[in-house]
Every structure is written in C-alpha cells, then in structure tokens.
Amino acid sequence: MSTMTINGQSKPLPDDGDVLLVDVIRDQLALTGTKLACGSGVCGACTVLLDGTPVISCLLPAQAAAAKTLTTVEAIGGAKLHAIQKAFMAHDALQCGFCTPGFIVEAAAFHDRWRAVKGAATPSREEIAAALSGHLCRCGAYENIFRAVADACAGRFDGDNVTSPRMEARDKVTGAARYTVDIRHHEQLEGVILRSSAAHARITGLDLSPARALPGVAAAISLLADDSIVRYVGAPIAAVAAKDRRTALAAIAAIRFEAEPRPAAIGLDAARRADAPVVFAKADRKYAGNVSEGGGSPAPWKGNVRGPSAAFSQKGKRAKVWLTAAREKRDPLLVEETFRVATQSHACLEPHAAVARFDGDRLTVHVSTQAVHEVMEKLCKRYKLTHDKVRVIADHVGGGFGSKGSVGTETITAIELARAANAPVKVAFDREEELSVTGYRPAAEIKVGLLPSAQGDLKALSLTAHADTGAATNSTIAALARLIYPAEAKELVDFDVISNLPPGAPFRGPGGPPMAFALEQAVDEAALRLKVDPISLRKRWDPDPNRQRLYDWAESLDLWRNRKEVATQSGRYRRGVGVAAGYWLYFWQPGSSIELAITGGRIVAKTAVQDIGTGTRSVIANTVAKAFDLEPADIEVRIGDSSLPKGPGSGGSRVTASIVPPTLAAIAKLKAAIEKSATRPPLAGSNAPWRDLIAASSDIVVSAERPKDNRPAIGISSPLKQAGLMGMIFGWMLRTFNGIVVGAGVPSSVQVMEVEVDTWLGHARVLNAYTGLCIGKLAARVLADSQAVGSVIQGIGYALYEAREIDPLTGQVLSSNMEDYRIPGIADMPRCEVHFDEAGFDHVPGGSVGVGEVATIPTSPAIANAIRNAIGVRPTEIPIRPDRIVAALKGRNAA
Numbered sequence: 001m002s003t004m005t006i007n008g009q010s011k012p013l014p015d016d017g018d019v020l021l022v023d024v025i026r027d028q029l030a031l032t033g034t035k036l037a038c039g040s041g042v043c044g045a046c047t048v049l050l051d052g053t054p055v056i057s058c059l060l061p062a063q064a065a066a067a068k069t070l071t072t073v074e075a076i077g078g079a080k081l082h083a084i085q086k087a088f089m090a091h092d093a094l095q096c097g098f099c100t101p102g103f104i105v106e107a108a109a110f111h112d113r114w115r116a117v118k119g120a121a122t123p124s125r126e127e128i129a130a131a132l133s134g135h136l137c138r139c140g141a142y143e144n145i146f147r148a149v150a151d152a153c154a155g156r157f158d159g160d161n162v163t164s165p166r167m168e169a170r171d172k173v174t175g176a177a178r179y180t181v182d183i184r185h186h187e188q189l190e191g192v193i194l195r196s197s198a199a200h201a202r203i204t205g206l207d208l209s210p211a212r213a214l215p216g217v218a219a220a221i222s223l224l225a226d227d228s229i230v231r232y233v234g235a236p237i238a239a240v241a242a243k244d245r246r247t248a249l250a251a252i253a254a255i256r257f258e259a260e261p262r263p264a265a266i267g268l269d270a271a272r273r274a275d276a277p278v279v280f281a282k283a284d285r286k287y288a289g290n291v292s293e294g295g296g297s298p299a300p301w302k303g304n305v306r307g308p309s310a311a312f313s314q315k316g317k318r319a320k321v322w323l324t325a326a327r328e329k330r331d332p333l334l335v336e337e338t339f340r341v342a343t344q345s346h347a348c349l350e351p352h353a354a355v356a357r358f359d360g361d362r363l364t365v366h367v368s369t370q371a372v373h374e375v376m377e378k379l380c381k382r383y384k385l386t387h388d389k390v391r392v393i394a395d396h397v398g399g400g401f402g403s404k405g406s407v408g409t410e411t412i413t414a415i416e417l418a419r420a421a422n423a424p425v426k427v428a429f430d431r432e433e434e435l436s437v438t439g440y441r442p443a444a445e446i447k448v449g450l451l452p453s454a455q456g457d458l459k460a461l462s463l464t465a466h467a468d469t470g471a472a473t474n475s476t477i478a479a480l481a482r483l484i485y486p487a488e489a490k491e492l493v494d495f496d497v498i499s500n501l502p503p504g505a506p507f508r509g510p511g512g513p514p515m516a517f518a519l520e521q522a523v524d525e526a527a528l529r530l531k532v533d534p535i536s537l538r539k540r541w542d543p544d545p546n547r548q549r550l551y552d553w554a555e556s557l558d559l560w561r562n563r564k565e566v567a568t569q570s571g572r573y574r575r576g577v578g579v580a581a582g583y584w585l586y587f588w589q590p591g592s593s594i595e596l597a598i599t600g601g602r603i604v605a606k607t608a609v610q611d612i613g614t615g616t617r618s619v620i621a622n623t624v625a626k627a628f629d630l631e632p633a634d635i636e637v638r639i640g641d642s643s644l645p646k647g648p649g650s651g652g653s654r655v656t657a658s659i660v661p662p663t664l665a666a667i668a669k670l671k672a673a674i675e676k677s678a679t680r681p682p683l684a685g686s687n688a689p690w691r692d693l694i695a696a697s698s699d700i701v702v703s704a705e706r707p708k709d710n711r712p713a714i715g716i717s718s719p720l721k722q723a724g725l726m727g728m729i730f731g732w733m734l735r736t737f738n739g740i741v742v743g744a745g746v747p748s749s750v751q752v753m754e755v756e757v758d759t760w761l762g763h764a765r766v767l768n769a770y771t772g773l774c775i776g777k778l779a780a781r782v783l784a785d786s787q788a789v790g791s792v793i794q795g796i797g798y799a800l801y802e803a804r805e806i807d808p809l810t811g812q813v814l815s816s817n818m819e820d821y822r823i824p825g826i827a828d829m830p831r832c833e834v835h836f837d838e839a840g841f842d843h844v845p846g847g848s849v850g851v852g853e854v855a856t857i858p859t860s861p862a863i864a865n866a867i868r869n870a871i872g873v874r875p876t877e878i879p880i881r882p883d884r885i886v887a888a889l890k891g892r893n894a895a
C-alpha cells in the first residue's frame, strides 16, 4: 500500500486508481477545508499543495500523491497564520467563504514564490489576476482579494497581529468553517436522486427492488408527486441511500421504471404557441414552482401562459392609446424597443445539500439554507411535528442568492431516506444538478414603449414582459417599473410562460435586473432623442429623494463629467460611460427576535438567522459592541440554528433591517438589567464602565422582538401607498402569506460604468464601476462594501457572460458545468468604488436596510448604456456577447 505525507502525517492511499485525491482528503481524512465545488478543474476550490505546487485535487487520482507531500488549507500557515490568511481576514477578501480555502492555498504559494524572488515589491493587479485566474468566487470578493494579495506580498502582514471586520473570518481562511457538505455523522449514508431524462412524461411503473437488492444500499424511495408526472429533464423520480456515493449511483442505475412520454413545450417561443402541449392542467397548477420572493398577483392562465398580470398599471389604457398614436404619427421622441435577457443561474459554490438524522422522534437537519427558522416551521408542518422535535442547522452557507430560501428536494430527500434507512443521510447535489434543477433567474422578452411629452416630461410608459419561467410562475418584471419615473400613464404587463424546463427561483432582486435592463436603456435613449444629459433627465423624471442625492453624486464624478459624446471615437478600442438607476423594496420581517445574555461575564447574542456570506454575525456583534463600548470580538454571536429565538430569512435584503432593531431594543433592556443587578459600580476612574459592569454581572437573559418603525420624515412614504390600491393589497398579501412587511423609503442605487469595446472582436470589458448606494446607516461598513462590490460583479456576469443554454429538442440543460456556464473570474473585476449615502432611513430603528439586491439591479443597463456611448449601437440582448456586438456594429442580428 502506498502512502503520502499530508500536513506532516503519513497516511495510506487507496489502491483503487479511480479514487480521487479530493475524496481521500475530505471523506477519508476529514480535512473538509478543501472544498469540492465544480468537480471539473474550473473553480479551484479543491486546490492543495503537492510537493509545494498548487494542484486541483478533484481531477487528480489519489495515487498521484504516493510518496509525495501534501499540504491542505488547514496547515498552510503551519502553527501560525500565513501572511495571506491574515491579509484575507483584514481586507475582508471573502464572503460566504466556500471558495476561500482554494484561494488561500494558491495565493499563499504565489506569495511565497513572489517574496523569494521579488522581496517586498507589490505585485500588479494583472500579476495577481494571472496567479489566481484558476479560481472562481461566486460572491465576487475579488476586489478585496486583489488588495489582500498585494499587501501580503508587500510584507504588510508579516507581523503577528491581525483583526478582521468579519467575525468568522479566521474559521474561513483556515478551513475550520463547517458547511452542510462537511457534516459527517457516524454511519452516515450518501443519498443520490434518480432524475428524469424526459422533459415530459408520466411514470407508469417504478421498481425499486433491484436497487434495494444491491449490497451497501440501505433505502430506496419514490420521489414522484401524486400525479406521477415529470415535467422537465432532471425532475426527481426516486432516491437511494447507500454506504457511499459510488454504490448509490450503481443503485440508481439499477432502478427500473416505465414512462409514458408526453409531448413537451420547451422554452419561451415553443410554450406560448397556441398549439403547444400544456404543462400544467388546471388541477395540477399547485405543482408549479415560484420565481418571486413573495406571492404573485392573481392572473388568468391560458394554456402555458399566465397573464396578463397588469395590476400595477396606472391609466394603462391611456398609455396604450398615446403610444399607438405616437407610433402612427412617427413621433421622433417615441422610444420603442424589444429587449431580451438570458437565464442566469445562481451557481452557488456550495451546492444545495442537507444531512438528516433522527434521534428517536427528533429530527435534526443540517441544510445549506437561507432560512433556518422558516425551514424548521415548514418541516414541522409537513411532518406534523412540534417545533421542539425539529432542529435545522446551518453554521455556514456557501452562497444562496435566493435559491436556498425554501424547503428543497435535497432536504425532503435526505429526511425521507434517513427515515427509511434508520440512519443519517446526506444529499448533496453535484454540479450538473446545481446548474440545472436548483432554479435560476428566468430569461425574458421585454417590450418597452416610452413617450416623452413635447415639453420633455415623461408622458407614457409601457412595459410588457414575457418571462421564461419553466415549470414555475409569479415572475414580476414589468410591475417593478411602477415605483420609479412617475408618468402620466403607465401600462405594466407581466406574463409567465410556463414550459417543460426546470422551475425558476427567486434570484437577487427578482425581476429587478431585467426590468432595469429594459427601462434604463429606454430612458437613456430618450435622453439622446431629447438631447439632454442622461443624469439630468433622470433627475427631472425621478423625484425619489434618495436617488436625487445619488444623481448629484454621479454627476460630480470626473468620469461622468469627462465622458465623450456618443460614438465620437473611431479606433479599434472605444471607451464609453453609461449610467443607470435602480431600486429595491425595504423589507423587514415581523417577529424577528434576539436574545442577549450575560453568561460568565460575557455577552452572548442568539437568534435563528443564518449567514450566507453577508456578515450577519458581524452586524449583530458590531451593534452590540458599539452600545457597550466593547470590541466586536468581545461579543459571542450564535446563529444558524432554528432552536434559537426566531430570526429572519436571508432573502429580499431583509436581515439587517429585521435584526438590528430588536438588537437595539434588547441592548436597552440588557443595560437596564445590568445596572439594576450591579453589585458594585464600575471601578473608580474606569474608562470602560460597561466592560467592568458586564464582567462583574451575574448571568442575565433578555430578549426583544422587532419593533415597528418610527414615523418617516416628510417626503418618505411607503412605496406600496404610491402604487395605489393594488400596492396596498400586495403589501397585505406579503405580510399575511410571507410574513414580510414593506417599509417606507426605497433603497436605491445609481451606477456609472466605464467600458472598453474591441470593435474588431466584439469583446466588451468593464474598466471602472462606480456604485452609489442609499441603504441607510451602515451596520458594518466594510461588509456592506463587500456585498455591494459582489453584487456589481454578479451584475457584470449577467450583462456580459452568463447564459443557461438548453437543447430545444430535448429540454436538456447544456450548460450544466462551470466550463459551459461562465461566471466572472478575478480578471473580469473592474476597479470598483462604492459611495454610501447614509440618509433616508432614520425612521428605521438603527437606520439600516439591506444592500444585497439593490446593488445588482442597475449594473447591466449601466454597462449597456456605456456600450451605446462607446460604439453608437445599443445592445438589446444579454449577455452582450462578442458576436452580438460585432453583428450590431455590422447592422445585422447575431445568430
């Protein structure tokens, strides 16, 4: 038997030449710092050092490490932290942290080589990008990674001291942070799902016995719904639990089933044809998924088309009449265009995963989820269990972006298998599943009509959106144009086009980016027709006080003031500058609670919220520490566990606004309780009275629930009131059925982008990104900055690179690996500056609202407007691929 030396210890290697190195590291040696994300050598998450050289362990046979020395992230700094680890911590070069171990290993090797040759010289951005180009970060932590690597190489982290704005940063840079995929109970089984290869069929017979008969298989179950119909390729049919993944896969292959094929409607165009096969009969509509964060408004449903949903129109008929008249008389101010956006996959690096375990009648489930408390409640309802019998845990979550907000197939499957096998079961999706069946931002076709009056006011606006939602409904794209740019009349119409494709899911500001891509380009075009500055026009048409201040800021940027007129350049490379605005709603979740305790002289904060990379622990710690004149590290924060007091879900940018106010209320209670129970006053002359009082305090527990907001300042009102009766109804539905309140004031973003376009090859890249944000006071500035920049790079991916591809004949997702589904890498990261305007939310206790959604909404139109400024041709379809730019320049359409 051969051996390797791993982190200083000799370990045996399996003789089986098919076993991969990553599996030995993670499963056999339990060194779970090394992550498995893409499994195909693209993302770098599984990087380790083999004889000092970074290698991809997901592609390497374990035998390749025979007689060699292996170093994983757990040992990268030896007994201390490596300078790179300290720099990542200090610069907040991480969010969810799932990619971080791979980056750390690669960057540490680069650092060591660099220092040996170049001393303490600072590497350039290009040199760092080249060194780390084999790594992907879906959260988009690239900007701070640049800073961290540059500073570490320059020797700025050679000392021992390090602090981090992120509470859990040390765990993430050392590989100690445990995600759901890292959970391993004694005698845990591996669950795998058998999925449909047909886009539409009824399963008429299912025989699980061949699977159950295989040695090592503990359970096999059906996952078919009551109607036994599969409606997309990848729909679950059955699942097995076995001693390991290889056995489970063999068992899946052994299952026999008969299927009665049905005609399928695949994609937007096929599904909306009058003679298209119907995906959901009327009685089956309950099986449809949901692509929005709240419920949708009621709408008729004919064939595969659900809509029109036009409740947010305002004098819609009048808008139609005016636009038709303007078209007929060829009004030169009328802007009419059809925009198309592609399907964007969440592509979380940690896959959807769950590990379920029964202890008697108690169920514990580790889930990679955005909502531990809500998942617990739903599981209790589903299995008719009381809250004390179900515990949902998510210590760390490797990204969600909206796709992990509800109870998913992975969770139900793990639970059902654990029950059937009477053993703990893990179900973790592979990358193909992750990129095909876990949801996406639907593609859409959006027709815009925008008519300014002769005086330059906004007279009529029309948006009609058809969203390619797959086996799901409730897209809201056009409706979101109601709350920006008031017009004399607006016609806003949404349609879902349901087809035999996997269901879409909520994705960071659902509906916002496609709406903005269309609307913000139409406004830009109107500015060109009116011959006015695009920011001036927005200032005129958009009275929102928060965005007015952001427009002032954008107008003052040198980049904006010095921009060239449209298409005045003639060389191969042309630069352009574009602007766009966006908004999101300010959501908060009633009932969100926190417990603050003094335990053994230390403050402990507890709430059942989770951290998906947004820095929730740090937001809570900062808020408490500031009130008591302590350091955040003095506060112990316990989250990610449904047995703690009810916390909010991480969706709709609602965590900060839901959890800071009860934290402030609990702080007030705790202060009063400490003072009341103090046995002795602070030491004479102490300049840290709270520290002294807390240290001397007996154990105390207080808790508080999210209070209502205060009365907002004049000029700030509920956007739902602005949206009239339908807005009020929508608000009531959100609160009643989703437990979410829409508060007063509108979180806003204005972005200015500079692009460079290669007019020969059609390649566009973003050089500079300026993001102005109005999200109230910052509960954790560095982390808010990280979120904002990450949202921008995700928006750049949406604008330029990302598109799910399907086979229109079979419904198979063709882009189900990370080579074919391209997310931005570090070299795509422009220089990014964030401007925070902290006014506007003083009525919120603590003054803070969320950042994650609003910062991604204007990115794609700002880029498109910049391209229009550079080359004089407007991109109407994203991703804005090179072939589309070249075709547009040549005046023809790309294939």
Ligand code: FES
Binding pocket: 035, 036, 037, 038, 039, 040, 041, 042, 043, 044, 045, 046, 047, 056, 057, 058, 059
């Ligand atoms: S998991 Fe190995 S490169 Fe992505």
Ligand code: FES
Binding pocket: 094, 095, 096, 097, 098, 099, 100, 136, 137, 138, 139, 140, 141, 349, 398, 399, 613
């Ligand atoms: S921090 Fe990189 S993937 Fe989340």
